[in-house]
Amino acid sequence: MLLKAENISLNIGGLHILRDVNLEIEKGDITSIIGPNGAGKTTLFNVITGRISPTNGKVWLKGKNITNLPSFQIARIGIARSFQITNIFARMSVFDNVCIAAQTNFPFRCSIFSQVSKDLKTSRKAEEILELIGLKTVRNKLACELSHGDQRRLEIGMSLAIEPAFLMLDEPTSGMSPAETEATIDLIRSVGKEVTICLIEHKINLVMTLSNRIIVLNLGEKIAEGRPEDVASDDKVQRIYLGTT
Amino acid sequence: MVRFRKFVEVAILLFLVLLPLGSDRLFSDFYIALFLRIFIFGILILGFDLLSGYCGLVSFGHAMFFGTGAYVAAIAWKYLNNCVWLGILLGLGLNTIIGYVLALLCVRTRTIYFVFLTFAFSQFFFVTANSWRLIGGADGIAGIPSPTLIPGISLGSRTGFYYFSLAFLVIAYWVARRIVNSHFGRVLEGIRENEERAKFLGYNTSLMIRRVFLISGLFGSLAGALMTGFQPFVSPYYYHWSLSGEFVIMEILGGMGTLVGPLMGTAIVIFMGDILSTWFKEAWMLCLGAIYVICILYSPEGITGIIKNISETGGLMKLLNRLRTN
Numbered sequence: 001m002l003l004k005a006e007n008i009s010l011n012i013g014g015l016h017i018l019r020d021v022n023l024e025i026e027k028g029d030i031t032s033i034i035g036p037n038g039a040g041k042t043t044l045f046n047v048i049t050g051r052i053s054p055t056n057g058k059v060w061l062k063g064k065n066i067t068n069l070p071s072f073q074i075a076r077i078g079i080a081r082s083f084q085i086t087n088i089f090a091r092m093s094v095f096d097n098v099c100i101a102a103q104t105n106f107p108f109r110c111s112i113f114s115q116v117s118k119d120l121k122t123s124r125k126a127e128e129i130l131e132l133i134g135l136k137t138v139r140n141k142l143a144c145e146l147s148h149g150d151q152r153r154l155e156i157g158m159s160l161a162i163e164p165a166f167l168m169l170d171e172p173t174s175g176m177s178p179a180e181t182e183a184t185i186d187l188i189r190s191v192g193k194e195v196t197i198c199l200i201e202h203k204i205n206l207v208m209t210l211s212n213r214i215i216v217l218n219l220g221e222k223i224a225e226g227r228p229e230d231v232a233s234d235d236k237v238q239r240i241y242l243g244t245t
Numbered sequence: 246m247v248r249f250r251k252f253v254e255v256a257i258l259l260f261l262v263l264l265p266l267g268s269d270r271l272f273s274d275f276y277i278a279l280f281l282r283i284f285i286f287g288i289l290i291l292g293f294d295l296l297s298g299y300c301g302l303v304s305f306g307h308a309m310f311f312g313t314g315a316y317v318a319a320i321a322w323k324y325l326n327n328c329v330w331l332g333i334l335l336g337l338g339l340n341t342i343i344g345y346v347l348a349l350l351c352v353r354t355r356t357i358y359f360v361f362l363t364f365a366f367s368q369f370f371f372v373t374a375n376s377w378r379l380i381g382g383a384d385g386i387a388g389i390p391s392p393t394l395i396p397g398i399s400l401g402s403r404t405g406f407y408y409f410s411l412a413f414l415v416i417a418y419w420v421a422r423r424i425v426n427s428h429f430g431r432v433l434e435g436i437r438e439n440e441e442r443a444k445f446l447g448y449n450t451s452l453m454i455r456r457v458f459l460i461s462g463l464f465g466s467l468a469g470a471l472m473t474g475f476q477p478f479v480s481p482y483y484y485h486w487s488l489s490g491e492f493v494i495m496e497i498l499g500g501m502g503t504l505v506g507p508l509m510g511t512a513i514v515i516f517m518g519d520i521l522s523t524w525f526k527e528a529w530m531l532c533l534g535a536i537y538v539i540c541i542l543y544s545p546e547g548i549t550g551i552i553k554n555i556s557e558t559g560g561l562m563k564l565l566n567r568l569r570t571n
Contacts, residue, residue, distance in 0.1 A: 049445065075447035087445075089438035100435045103428050104447045112429045112456075119428070162446055 002027045002196050003079075003166055008047055008057035010040075010220075017043050018054070018220045025166070030188070031198045032207040035217035036241055041200045042084055044217070045168055049081050050074040062165065076104075078165035082155045082172060084200075090144040094135055097143050097154060098126040101161035125161060133157035133187060149180035153187065160191060167191070169199040173206065185210060204242065208232065216241060250505070254418075261411055265404045277403055278475075279519060283512050284410040285471045290495050290507040291421040292464020297493075298502030299425060300457050301437030305360045306367030307492050309347075310340050310462040312374065312484035314469025319386045319479045329392035329400055329409075333470045337463055344462035348455035355440075364486060371484035385480030392474050400474060410471050417464060421504055424460070433457055437502075494537050500547030509548050 005023035009016070018040045025031055033041045046052040048059055050071035058067045066074050089097050099116075102125040108114040116122075130136045133153045138146060143154060152172060159167055172188065173181045185206055188197065192210075201207045207214060207228070214231040216224040218241070224234045231237055261280070268277050289311055297303045317339050318332030325331060351362050375383050391401035400406045424430050435443040436450050444450050473479055482488065491514065499510025514533065521529035544550050 070449075072444050072447050072449050075445050081445055087439060087442045089435050089442060091438055092434060096431065096434075100431055100443070101446050103431070108428050110429050110432050110448060110453060112424055112427050114428050115423070116426050116428060116431055122428075158442075158446065 001025070002062060003048070003198075004060040005044075005048060006058050006060075008044065008054050008059070010043060010047060010052065011055045016220050018047065020057075021217070021220070021222050023048075023215070023222075025196060025198060027196055029196055029198075029213055030192045030211045031213045031215060032211040033198065033200050033215045033217060034202070034204070034207055034241065038219075039217040040220040041217055042170055043220075045081060045170055045200065048074075049079055049168065075162065075164075079168060080159035080162050080164035080166070081168040082152070082159050082170055084170040084174065086148070086151045086155055088143045088151055088155050088158065091142055093140050094143055094146065094154060095126060095130070095139040098129050098157055098161050099123065101158040102126045102129065104162045129157045129161045132160070132191075134183070149176045149184070152176065153184060156184075156187065156191075160195070164195060167195045167197045169197065171200050171202065173201065173203060181206065258415065262408075265407055268404070274403060277407055279515060281403070281407055281410055281475055283515050284407075284414045285468050285475060286492075286495065286511045286515065287414050287508050288410075288417045288471070289465045289468035290492060290499075290511045291417050291504060292461040292468075293492055293496055294502065294504055294507045295421060295424060295433070295464075296457050296461035297496055298504075298507065299430065299437060300433045300454060302355070302359050302454065302458075303493060303496075304363040304458075304461070305486070305489050305493060306363030306365070307461075307465050308484050308486065308488040309363075309367040309370040310344065310465030311469040311472070311488065312367075312370060312479075312481075313340050313343060314466035315473045315479045315483045316374065316380060316386070316469075317466075318392075318470035318473040319389050320380065322392050322473070323386065323389050327390045327392050328396070329394055329474060332392060332473065333467060336466045336470045340462050340466035341459065344459040345455075347462075348458040351458065352451045352454050364489070367484060367486060367489055371481055371486070374484050375481040381479075383481060385478060385482075387478045389473060389477040389479070391477060406474060410475070413467060413471060417467070418504070418508075421464075425504065429453070429456070434502075494533065497545075498537065498540055498547050500549030503549045506547050506549035513548070 001024055003023065003025040005021065008018050008021040010018040021044060033044065035041055043052065047054045050066070050069055053068050058065060060066065061077055061079060064077060066077060089100065099122050103109045103119070103122045105125065106121055108119070130139055133156060135150060135154060135157065138150070143151065146154065156169065156172060169188070173184050176184060181203070188199070188210060191197065211228060214226065214228050215222060216231060216237050223240065224231050224237045232242065264280065265277055268274050289307065293304070293307055314336035317336040321332040321335050347366055351359060354362050374380060380386065391399055393399050394409070400409055432443060432448055432453055436453060440450050469483065472483070495510040495514045496507045497510070498513060499508065500506030517533065518529060521532050525532060540547060546553070
């Protein structure tokens, strides 16, 4: 098992944002988390990646307890994430954006004495990533000059560049055109062959075709879990989220 | 672009090396002193730029490193030994401790809160220096002997100290350039752009900020020690917030995050201070303030921003063409 979350609860004030959520993610899976707005999906991501400490519960990655670790350490251990709102280095070139991520893999990742210009390892890795996400032609543009879709792909690329064991994508296709969405699905699928992925999505078609496991959250509770077809036919899920015809 | 920059760097260095040859013949010794001040503040500004320009944290208390460097050098040269290295190294040592401790506290804040916290700490130093009789209180320390390079070779002559400071400026520039071009430098820019993203890529951003804060302080310390070597008198003014403010103006006027820009900013502020103060006396700071406001409004990227705009849009060629047709 790659990731295990046990009895995750989060209370803010008197509000139960998450209640006893259990999560087990196997290596190689593509898991989707779905649920209505305010269900606690992003909060669950935040708890796992160390942005928020849970009130209760524990998270293990590769058998290591990562609860309450600072987020940068969790990233070092192997979780990369993208954000609901695009989070990139806006006024740096696309290439540099990927390079900052790629250099984390090497011992000189934040050394004062190594020179960027003499470092071929990072640039090679960055080129690979740019090739993969299809942004090679715009490598010298500033990240803020890219289209929204390209920016989101860049963010996925950066997350990949740190060579994570587990990749968490928060609404990777939000705000994308159908064509961009299509390209992103292909990207996630090809990446999914090597990396375990967990994503939050609202586009239900995408979720159904892409993932092999689905978790449904509502009001901070897990109400269903299983293979896509099982979840889709679940009464409770239909009532709360998918809607009945 | 890099080759062009190298060419300009070498040309300027050559000019600065040859400059003292003309003193007394072409112009007065006074200009040597002016350049000396530019070198000294330039060293500090290079460090300041690493923190403010590259990492995005504007400090409003950088005078505390400058002042400490100056005071320590003054005390060391006056009471211990007037070897120049003793003053510089002791200053660096004390500032390492100060920088380390203050970084632990300041790293908790960002943006305007960081500005105010650094300001508050530097005021603490100012008040201490101003009221502590042992280090001269409000009178400061006077009668500091001119330092020696090695026993027997004095740095008392202006030209000698000019070259000494120039050497340090060149080293400081080289070091700052190397830091900027290092992997650490790239992470710093990342922190400036988006700290959260850097954190989630696995960087201990607060450690990085602490590091650059300390490095930046050491540049200031060196500048302070050189200032004491140049003017054998230190006063609590070296800790004053208006000096910290001047550093911010130099930085922004030149263009943050370019190293060369803030150096130009330093030169401009010091030259202007000299020219304007002969005309307007005390009121020259008003003019500087006005220029600062105009700069913020119309060219937030400072002088380097203007130069970049002109060269990118071909504005210079247009200007030349117009002159030719006229």
